Amino acid sequence: MRHVFKFPDIGEGLEEGTIVEWYVKKGQQVESGQSLVQVETDKVTTDIPSPKTGTIAALYGSEGETINVGDPLAEIEIEGVEGEEAVKEEEQQPAGPSEESVEEEEGAGVVGTIEVAGEGGYLPSSQEGVEQPEEAEKEEKPKKKAIATPVARALAKDLGVDINNIKGTGPGGRVMKDDIYNYVEQKKPERPSEPAPGKEVEETVEYEDLTQIRKTIAKNMSRSKQNAAHMSVMDEVEVSELVRIRNKYKEKYKDQGIRLNYLPFILKATALALKKHRQLNSELDLDNDRILYRYYYNIGIAVDTDKGLVVPVIKHVDRLSVYELAQKTSEIARKARDGELTMEDMKGGTFTVTSYGSIGGQFAVPVINYPQAGILGIGRIVKKPVVNENDEVVPGHMLPLSMSVDHRIVDGGEVSRFLNTLMEYLGDPVTLIME
Amino acid sequence: MSVMTLVKAINNALDIELNENEKVVVYGEDVGYEGGVFRVTQGLQEKYGKHRVFDSPLAESGIVGTAVGMAVAGLKPVIEMQFSGFAYPGFNQMISHVSRMRNRSRGKYTSSLVIRMPYGGGIKALEHHSESMEALYGHIPGLKVVIPSTPHDAKGLLISAIESEDPVIYMEPKRIYRAVKQEVSDEKFKVKIGSANVVQQGTDVTVVTYGAMMRDTQKAIALAKKAGISVELIDLRTIYPLDRQTIANSVKKTGRLVSVTEAPKTFGPGGELMAIANEEAFLHLEAPPKRVTGFDTIFPLPQGEHHYIPTPEKIYYEIEKTVKF
Numbered sequence: 001m002r003h004v005f006k007f008p009d010i011g012e013g014l015e016e017g018t019i020v021e022w023y024v025k026k027g028q029q030v031e032s033g034q035s036l037v038q039v040e041t042d043k044v045t046t047d048i049p050s051p052k053t054g055t056i057a058a059l060y061g062s063e064g065e066t067i068n069v070g071d072p073l074a075e076i077e078i079e080g081v082e083g084e085e086a087v088k089e090e091e092q093q094p095a096g097p098s099e100e101s102v103e104e105e106e107g108a109g110v111v112g113t114i115e116v117a118g119e120g121g122y123l124p125s126s127q128e129g130v131e132q133p134e135e136a137e138k139e140e141k142p143k144k145k146a147i148a149t150p151v152a153r154a155l156a157k158d159l160g161v162d163i164n165n166i167k168g169t170g171p172g173g174r175v176m177k178d179d180i181y182n183y184v185e186q187k188k189p190e191r192p193s194e195p196a197p198g199k200e201v202e203e204t205v206e207y208e209d210l211t212q213i214r215k216t217i218a219k220n221m222s223r224s225k226q227n228a229a230h231m232s233v234m235d236e237v238e239v240s241e242l243v244r245i246r247n248k249y250k251e252k253y254k255d256q257g258i259r260l261n262y263l264p265f266i267l268k269a270t271a272l273a274l275k276k277h278r279q280l281n282s283e284l285d286l287d288n289d290r291i292l293y294r295y296y297y298n299i300g301i302a303v304d305t306d307k308g309l310v311v312p313v314i315k316h317v318d319r320l321s322v323y324e325l326a327q328k329t330s331e332i333a334r335k336a337r338d339g340e341l342t343m344e345d346m347k348g349g350t351f352t353v354t355s356y357g358s359i360g361g362q363f364a365v366p367v368i369n370y371p372q373a374g375i376l377g378i379g380r381i382v383k384k385p386v387v388n389e390n391d392e393v394v395p396g397h398m399l400p401l402s403m404s405v406d407h408r409i410v411d412g413g414e415v416s417r418f419l420n421t422l423m424e425y426l427g428d429p430v431t432l433i434m435e
Numbered sequence: 436m437s438v439m440t441l442v443k444a445i446n447n448a449l450d451i452e453l454n455e456n457e458k459v460v461v462y463g464e465d466v467g468y469e470g471g472v473f474r475v476t477q478g479l480q481e482k483y484g485k486h487r488v489f490d491s492p493l494a495e496s497g498i499v500g501t502a503v504g505m506a507v508a509g510l511k512p513v514i515e516m517q518f519s520g521f522a523y524p525g526f527n528q529m530i531s532h533v534s535r536m537r538n539r540s541r542g543k544y545t546s547s548l549v550i551r552m553p554y555g556g557g558i559k560a561l562e563h564h565s566e567s568m569e570a571l572y573g574h575i576p577g578l579k580v581v582i583p584s585t586p587h588d589a590k591g592l593l594i595s596a597i598e599s600e601d602p603v604i605y606m607e608p609k610r611i612y613r614a615v616k617q618e619v620s621d622e623k624f625k626v627k628i629g630s631a632n633v634v635q636q637g638t639d640v641t642v643v644t645y646g647a648m649m650r651d652t653q654k655a656i657a658l659a660k661k662a663g664i665s666v667e668l669i670d671l672r673t674i675y676p677l678d679r680q681t682i683a684n685s686v687k688k689t690g691r692l693v694s695v696t697e698a699p700k701t702f703g704p705g706g707e708l709m710a711i712a713n714e715e716a717f718l719h720l721e722a723p724p725k726r727v728t729g730f731d732t733i734f735p736l737p738q739g740e741h742h743y744i745p746t747p748e749k750i751y752y753e754i755e756k757t758v759k760f
Contacts, residue, residue: 112560114613115610116613122616122617124585126627127620130620130624149718183535
């Protein structure tokens with residue numbers, strides 16, 4: 001095959017050279033590396049070596065003629081290289097940017113190696129400053145971006161909303177934190193479209209967005225289970241006397257518009273028992289390696305509403321009479337039903353009672369209202385045969401109690417002692433007014 | 436129009452100015468007979484004579500000092516520091532006289548002169564040939580500092596520098612002296628000092644760089660484009676006075692900034708660019724401004740210099756991180 005040898009870029013960005021002397025003639029056999037021609041550039045006079053071994057088939061340019069880099073200089077007939085291999089050799093010719101040592105007459109080592117532009121080194125030309133500026137480049141219309149502090153951006157990110165969609169009300173249209181909260185509040189997330197009804201679709205599902213209250217419940221429950229070391233103790237107490245008293249006064253209270261159930265008694269008993277067992281009315285302050293004991297008794301009451309669980313708090317239960325407690329419980333039950341509870345009603349609890357007996361169920365493992373130390377679950381009072389002091393089987397009214405505590409603060413023994421105290425009060429309700 | 440390398444464009448600008456203004460003088464070490472070690476001033480002595488283009492003694496303090504006197508006397512010296520690493524004997528002259536002549540003389544005199552110097556690594560030279568010390572000059576009140584990245588800008592900026600009433604440090608990224616070519620107008624034209632060039636519009640992140648790092652950054656941007664990231668590329672061109680407006684506007688648009696410099700990190704130009712984002716575009720930031728830089732070390736010897744200069748891959752990594760922040 002025939003190799004066309006072009007005048008190579010010998011560095012320093014030379015564009016052209018002048019042929020001084022040909023060392024070879026047409027038809028002459030040359031070795032790779034053998035000098036073909038002497039070329040003078042504006043920097044050096046140098047010999048150009050043959051890249052191949054073969055026979056000179058043609059020479060371009062006569063002595064004294066100027067040639068440009070890239071112009072054909074010679075054609076060399078290479079024997080024994082045909083077809084694909086020849087093509088491969090052809091491809092090996094440098095095409096991209098190449099590094100060439102700068103051949104300085106002296107001191108080349110000091111200057112280093114300067115990369116010389118290959119085909120990839122071409123930059124698009126610029127007209128800046130040359131002529132009258134043409135009409136301004138059309139700027140692409142930027143997507144509207146919010147003005148906001150990094151704090152606000154982080155908040156929006158945490159809440160999963162795009163801050164660029166929020167209208168800012170701050171200085172200069174800045175998106176403030178309140179703007180983000182308001183936006184989140186108002187935003188009605190889109191429901192995923194329901195699957196097109198088809199004959200084969202029988203397993204219907206529905207996505208329902210979490211309400212704020214459900215989100216709060218979920219968060220609080222997880223937090224409690226992740227942090228507190230839950231431990232539960234259960235027991236039953238015979239409350240025939242309590243049942244009798246309640247039935248006796250039910251009508252009386254009813255006349256005054258108050259529905260008397262067992263809860264006021266249980267609250268009162270719980271408060272008195274907490275007074276005697278302060279660990280149950282405490283909170284673990286792990287950060288400072290200490291326990292916080294509370295000497296006031298604000299008891300939260302878990303109330304089941306159609307929107308979800310809420311826990312309004314009755315403050316200073318120990319100081320209230322059963323009558324006052326009955327008033328209070330009726331009041332908060334109504335408020336919870338009507339959705340009138342305020343943040344103030346929910347705050348400040350030191351212990352929680354959850355009463356599911358009116359709905360059903362006897363025993364449960366309640367989840368602590370973290371960071372409180374304990375929660376008391378009240379099941380349904382059922383009549384059961386009990387063995388009395390005289391070993392006689394008699395009907396009894398059994399109240400099931402399920403107690404969960406944070407075992408990190410409260411030991412098992414203390415729970416049992418607390419329950420014993422509570423059961424004493426409930427078994428003999430007169431004691432509730434004796435102390 | 437002619438195809439020019441950076442070297443040729445600078446030579447062309449000097450040629451135009453020497454031809455047009457007889458007050459222009461060009462001198463430095465090996466600048467005359469040899470045409471400079473990088474051949475930037477080649478042919479000029481021959482054309483304009485030894486009284487206008489000449490070799491100086493090997494003494495940078497003297498080169499800069501005489502230029503101060505010439506400038507005060509009304510000449511227009513365009514002097515060469517053979518390498519930026521050799522400039523320090525002249526540094527006292529630059530900071531004590533060049534930068535403050537106008538102020539000191541209450542405006543009666545100016546040091547209207549240009550100090551050219553090749554800078555930066557990547558040519559396998561010695562370590563004190565390879566540093567990027569533009570921050571030193573940018574920090575001196577009274578000096579303007581420019582760095583071109585294309586032959587067009589090299590010519591336009593040098594003509595602006597020579598015609599500036601105040602001293603200009605004209606730094607030449609020697610790594611791309613001959614590595615890029617461009618069609619450049621043969622006419623006289625200017626590129627305004629203090630004006631950055633938005634090379635490419637984009638929406639996701641603003642990338643600011645200059646000099647030889649333009650090439651590596653453009654390779655990184657090609658990678659970013661494949662990843663679907665839209666980059667707005669700004670060629671700073673002038674280190675001082677900084678084009679705060681162009682940078683701020685771009686960062687306001689994209690919300691993100693990555694700067695790419697070869698210079699050491701601490702107290703370097705990248706920090707100043709981050710400061711602009713902070714001061715002018717704080718309320719628009721989507722991610723912390725990021726700087727890709729060299730290291731706080733002496734520039735390595737030839738075997739190690741590829742570890743020092745930010746690579747396209749490293750630049751792309753930081754662009755991606757900033758966009759995904």
